Amino acid sequence: MKKPTLKTSRRIVQIGVAIAFILIPLLNHFRISYFTGNFLCFNAAGLPLADPLAVLQITLKNYYLSVDLIIGAGIALGLAMILGTIFCSWICPFGLFSELVHALSKKILPKTYKGLTIKGTGFRIKIFLFSLGLSGFLLFSTTPVLNQLSLPAWYSRIFQFYFEQKHISLAILFLLVILLVEFAARRRLWCSYICPQSFLLIAAKLANPRRLKVGFQEEKCLCKKDQDPCRQSCSLSLDPKRLDYVLETGCNNCGDCIVVCKKRGKALGFQFRGSK
Amino acid sequence: MMRLRFLRPPGARPEKEFLARCLQCGQCAQVCIFDCIKMRTGFNPFTSGTPEISPRDAPCHLCMRCSAICPSDALEDVSIEESKMGYAKLDRKLCHTWKGFIICRSCYERCPLKATAMVLEKGIYPAITDRCVGCGVCEHVCPEQAIVTIPTRFVT
Known part of the structure; x- marks a missing residue:
């Protein structure tokens, strides 16, 4: 048998994660709760995992850290330090959809169509938006309000809402609109320019010059x-x-x-x- | 449908501190075996995804699983007696027993803190003491909806 390429195995992991976050709320509904949580904070049979930005917001407002959160955010940041932002390419379900939409846009739209071109590098725009968001949070909010910009969290929350309280969240439309814009622009706009959650992962990655x-x-x-x-x-x-x-x-x-x-x-x- | 009068799960800190700590991960709702904790819906960025309990639909049974799993201690690990979610208020004009027609006792029999939070005056009339933690079971079972649970979310 042929050894699967890196891309194939990556797709399998991505799709597996995307399906897992549909199954977890469903299993919780039937009282099987070894795995709980969403992309903001997750509990994998006792092992805590957390979104570093969510933890940062809580720490900044409460001057407080629990052991669970240190371990959870530490795993995420440590992984980014060694292997780069592989969370975005291997795990993030929005990344999967964004990649698929990008591929579809390349296939369907005419080859001559260049899409949206943006001057300047994505990271500088991301730094600007991130500092804008973080200072807005520090000035005006006590709740970790940047969590609402986490698209993977919204993806998992849609299923939490649906299976646990039979509520169809309109966030689905929000995700679809972003994907539609990315389809038309033929650029992965959210991942390259906006996603505030990835900013800390990138910062952790830059801290290690010998990263992958x-x-x-x-x-x-x-x-x-x-x-x-x-x-x-x-x-x-x-x-x-x-x-x-x-x-x-x-x-x-x-x-x-x-x-x-x-x-x-x-x-x-x-x-x-x-x-x- | 948005409800304005809702309780936070047992062990919740005062509202402002709670909101500052809640990660909105929904683990409390996922471990709740009575399905009483719901995640708040809607697009208010400050409260969306935080837990709520509406005792009319499903009351809290004080199993305390939610405060045990909360990763950021927005729900503190406290004993049942200290989990001040709210307090119940009994309207004696609506209550069957106080009206004097039927001896009901539904609320008294179901109260998780029977005989401390809810007592029977003169052995018949249900009355709520200040030990009530506001789980909302009595509100849920009351056939006349004479009991209303008032959240203590905003009391520091």
Whole structure:
């Protein structure tokens, strides 16, 4: 049997997680509660997992941390420090939908359509929006109000609402509208420019210079000058050949470019080297 | 439908502190074996996803599973007697027993803190003492809806 590519195994994990968060509220409804919670805070049979931004908001307002939250946010940040923001590429259900919509947009819309082009790198816009949101939270809110911007949390909450109290949340429309805009713009706007939850993961990743990265070896590249299959394959519209420090902040280590490059000289690959 | 009069689960801190700590993860609602804790619906960004209990629909039975699982201690681990969710108020003009026609005792028999939170005056008439924690069971079982549970969310 053929060994599944990185992309196939990633899709299997993503779809598995997306289905798991439908099943968990359903199981809870039938009193099986080894797994509880949503993407803001999750309890996996005793192991706590938490969204670092939610924990940060609670800590800032209460000067308080519980052991559960330290472990939960620590696991998420530690993983990002070593392997980069693989939460976004392997686990986040909105990331899955966003990727699928991006692929669909490429397939359906005409090739000549370039989509929305935005100047400047995503991370700078993200820093700006994040600091705007965080200062708004510190000034005007006591509740962790940035949690409402967590799209994976809304995804899991829709099913919590549905299976536990038979309430169909209109947040479904909210998610669909964002996906529709991304389809028309042919850019993964939310993931690249807005998602405040990913900001802390990116910050944790930048704290470790020897984290997992996509590396490019120019001498191995077999593509002609005008060919860039790796760039075409990148759902975040990055250029894997020119991943400098700034562009690399947007990379989710999904490995799609590496899969494409496998047949073309294996010039791209994962590595733990520090930045040159 | 949005309800304005709702209780927080047992062990909840005062409202402002509770809202500052609640992660809106919904674990309390998922471990509630009586399905009385619901997550607040709607799009108010400050309260959406926080837990609520509407005793008319389903009262709290004080099993305290929710306060045990709360990861951010928005629901504190307290004993049943200290879990001040609210207090019940009995309208004697509506109560069967106080009206003097039927000896009802529904509320007294179901009260989780029978004989401390709810006592029988002269052995017949139900009366609520200040030990009531406001679980809302009496409100739920009262055939005349003579009992209303008033939340203590805003009392510090």
